[in-house]
Amino acid sequence: MAEIVIKTQNLDKSFGSGETEIHALRDVNLEIMRGDFAAIVGPSGSGKTTLLNILCGLDTVSSGEIQVSGRSLQTMSGSELAQFRRDHIGLVFQAYNLIPVLTVLENIEYVMLLQNVPSAERKERVRKFLTEVSLEGKENRFPAELSGGQQQRVAIARAMVSHPDIILADEPTANLDSATGTQLIDMMRKFNEELNMTFVFSTHDPQIMERAKRIVTLTDGQIISDELK
Amino acid sequence: MRTWLSALVIAIGLVAMIFMDTMMVGMNTNMVKNATDSLMGHAQMHALGFRDEHEVKLTIKNLAESLTQLREHPDLTVLSQRVLTQAMLSSSGGGEPVLSLGIDPSEEHLLSKFDEAIIEGEYLDSVSGKQMILGWKVAEKLELVLGDRLVLTAVDAVDSEMAQALFRLSGIFKTGDEQMDASMVLVPRQTLQKMLKLDGRIHQISLRYKNLTQDGIPLRSLIQPAASSGNELLLWTELMPSLYMITQMTDLSMAIMGIILFLIIALGVTNTLLMGIYERMFEFGVIKSIGTTPWQTARLILYETVCLGFLSIIVGLILAVFVIALFAGFGIDYTGIELSGVTFQEKIYPSFKWERLLIYPFLSMGFTILAAVYPAFKLWYMLPIEALRKRKL
Numbered sequence: 001m002a003e004i005v006i007k008t009q010n011l012d013k014s015f016g017s018g019e020t021e022i023h024a025l026r027d028v029n030l031e032i033m034r035g036d037f038a039a040i041v042g043p044s045g046s047g048k049t050t051l052l053n054i055l056c057g058l059d060t061v062s063s064g065e066i067q068v069s070g071r072s073l074q075t076m077s078g079s080e081l082a083q084f085r086r087d088h089i090g091l092v093f094q095a096y097n098l099i100p101v102l103t104v105l106e107n108i109e110y111v112m113l114l115q116n117v118p119s120a121e122r123k124e125r126v127r128k129f130l131t132e133v134s135l136e137g138k139e140n141r142f143p144a145e146l147s148g149g150q151q152q153r154v155a156i157a158r159a160m161v162s163h164p165d166i167i168l169a170d171e172p173t174a175n176l177d178s179a180t181g182t183q184l185i186d187m188m189r190k191f192n193e194e195l196n197m198t199f200v201f202s203t204h205d206p207q208i209m210e211r212a213k214r215i216v217t218l219t220d221g222q223i224i225s226d227e228l229k
Numbered sequence: 230m231r232t233w234l235s236a237l238v239i240a241i242g243l244v245a246m247i248f249m250d251t252m253m254v255g256m257n258t259n260m261v262k263n264a265t266d267s268l269m270g271h272a273q274m275h276a277l278g279f280r281d282e283h284e285v286k287l288t289i290k291n292l293a294e295s296l297t298q299l300r301e302h303p304d305l306t307v308l309s310q311r312v313l314t315q316a317m318l319s320s321s322g323g324g325e326p327v328l329s330l331g332i333d334p335s336e337e338h339l340l341s342k343f344d345e346a347i348i349e350g351e352y353l354d355s356v357s358g359k360q361m362i363l364g365w366k367v368a369e370k371l372e373l374v375l376g377d378r379l380v381l382t383a384v385d386a387v388d389s390e391m392a393q394a395l396f397r398l399s400g401i402f403k404t405g406d407e408q409m410d411a412s413m414v415l416v417p418r419q420t421l422q423k424m425l426k427l428d429g430r431i432h433q434i435s436l437r438y439k440n441l442t443q444d445g446i447p448l449r450s451l452i453q454p455a456a457s458s459g460n461e462l463l464l465w466t467e468l469m470p471s472l473y474m475i476t477q478m479t480d481l482s483m484a485i486m487g488i489i490l491f492l493i494i495a496l497g498v499t500n501t502l503l504m505g506i507y508e509r510m511f512e513f514g515v516i517k518s519i520g521t522t523p524w525q526t527a528r529l530i531l532y533e534t535v536c537l538g539f540l541s542i543i544v545g546l547i548l549a550v551f552v553i554a555l556f557a558g559f560g561i562d563y564t565g566i567e568l569s570g571v572t573f574q575e576k577i578y579p580s581f582k583w584e585r586l587l588i589y590p591f592l593s594m595g596f597t598i599l600a601a602v603y604p605a606f607k608l609w610y611m612l613p614i615e616a617l618r619k620r621k622l
């Protein structure tokens with residue numbers, strides 16, 4: 001039986017209070033298994049980004065339980081959460097979110113620096129993942145010198161290089177044209193299959209959804225379907 | 230650009246403090262030097278109680294023994310034995326109360342600067358004789374010219390009778406100190422001793438030492454006479470407490486000024502750092518979201534601040550050396566101005582106190598780091614999810 005990487009129970013998230021209270025998530029129960037390649041889909045405002053932010057501990061829940069790699073995120077302090085994200089979760093953002101003043105190499109090795117990985121090993125791992133994302137020779141470029149697709153590849157390499165338990169990607173192809181987006185998802189799928197990496201990503205792009213192994217559909221903050229393909 | 234401006238502000242603050250400090254030290258040194266060079270010396274010995282009313286009978290006890298004891302001090306360079314009395318100076322033009330000082334010119338010219346202050350005539354040339362020199366204001370008041378005969382009248386030390394002696398005006402001095410120029414006459418010591426029936430006794434021994442601190446304090450402590458000797462030996466700090474207090478207050482006022490100045494600078498630096506954080510909020514959000522702990526994030530700002538501090542200190546010290554070198558050449562001219570009973574007779578030049586020069590960079594660094602505390606806390610508690618929403622468009 002596959003190992004559960006993420007487990008949520010009766011997850012609720014609301015913003016505001018009283019008459020202005022908005023329920024972003026309602027009673028979300030979700031289990032993500034090791035090796036999943038799951039797409040969280042739904043229209044804008046359905047709670048996809050909120051759910052991903054909660055799954056990685058960037059946002060808090062109003063009620064409910066959330067466990068990642070067997071540990072409850074709610075009991076962790078800010079510092080513990082940061083270290084947990086560093087060691088167990090890789091993040092890919094819609095807008096790439098690379099650090100503009102750092103080169104490609106520095107962006108990718110940043111997390112390993114935080115983990116005190118020795119310099120030689122860092123360089124070796126950066127080279128390996130740059131090859132994996134087909135960006136050999138661009139290690140000394142700054143993000144602004146790369147195309148959107150290349151920047152997102154760097155972001156994926158940054159997320160994967162520390163061997164996290166899971167990679168959470170919030171609309172990773174939303175800022176890319178459809179061909180580049182499809183290539184990127186294919187690349188993620190390849191890592192999923194070859195390296196057994198667990199991916200959860202949000203999207204509302206039908207072409208991307210086709211490549212997912214599992215589709216979780218959110219509407220008005222509730223999971224209305226969870227299908228394996 | 231903003232960082233450079235902040236560095237420049239801190240550097241200028243450092244320059245201002247170092248410059249003000251060196252000028253204050255220079256001013257204090259100048260004042261102490263003027264005070265101790267003019268008449269007082271670095272220390273004086275008197276009979277106990279003499280300083281209160283200049284009682285002519287209160288002469289130094291066991292003079293020979295006291296002189297031997299004083300000369301044992303390894304740093305003593307000059308010693309001048311004096312007789313002092315309040316007297317009435319009379320001429321054909323009238324009379325004037327004066328403080329008469331009986332000196333040995335061969336001793337005294339090494340201690341005070343009356344010989345250099347002669348503007349007319351000449352300095353005394355003997356420990357006995359009938360020569361007299363006096364301040365130009367006394368001369369002006371009594372309409373005296375060189376060669377005039379003058380009578381000094383005072384109470385003698387034996388039976389408190391009026392005693393008189395005739396002198397001839399041989400020189401007029403101008404020290405720049407109004408009080409001395411308006412009320413002081415110098416005559417040969419033995420002549421005054423004879424007039425006052427002192428039989429070789431004296432009222433005051435004025436001393437100069439070598440190896441002084443920058444504040445004018447002898448490095449080796451003075452050899453104090455025994456309490457039973459009936460004499461007292463006082464350093465200039467006790468002879469002129471107001472001057473000493475001024476020099477001490479300078480240190481305090483510099484400390485207060487330094488704290489105020491560096492606090493103002495620190496607030497400016499805090500503002501700059503906060504602006505820098507706000508501008509890079511998104512980047513901080515990114516690094517926090519991918520695993521940088523609050524402490525590591527706050528540490529980044531502290532490292533930045535320490536670099537800013539170092540840069541400012543280097544620039545500040547270079548600028549300070551330049552500014553001080555400039556003023557070391559020109560000086561600031563306060564000659565003729567009186568402060569706390571001392572008249573500036575020379576230009577004021579900056580003077581270093583190395584320990585203070587070390588304190589200011591540390592103070593500068595300390596306040597710069599202090600300025601980073603609030604921004605660092607702000608970063609510590611900043612939620613990455615909120616910071617990520619601040620993406621620049």
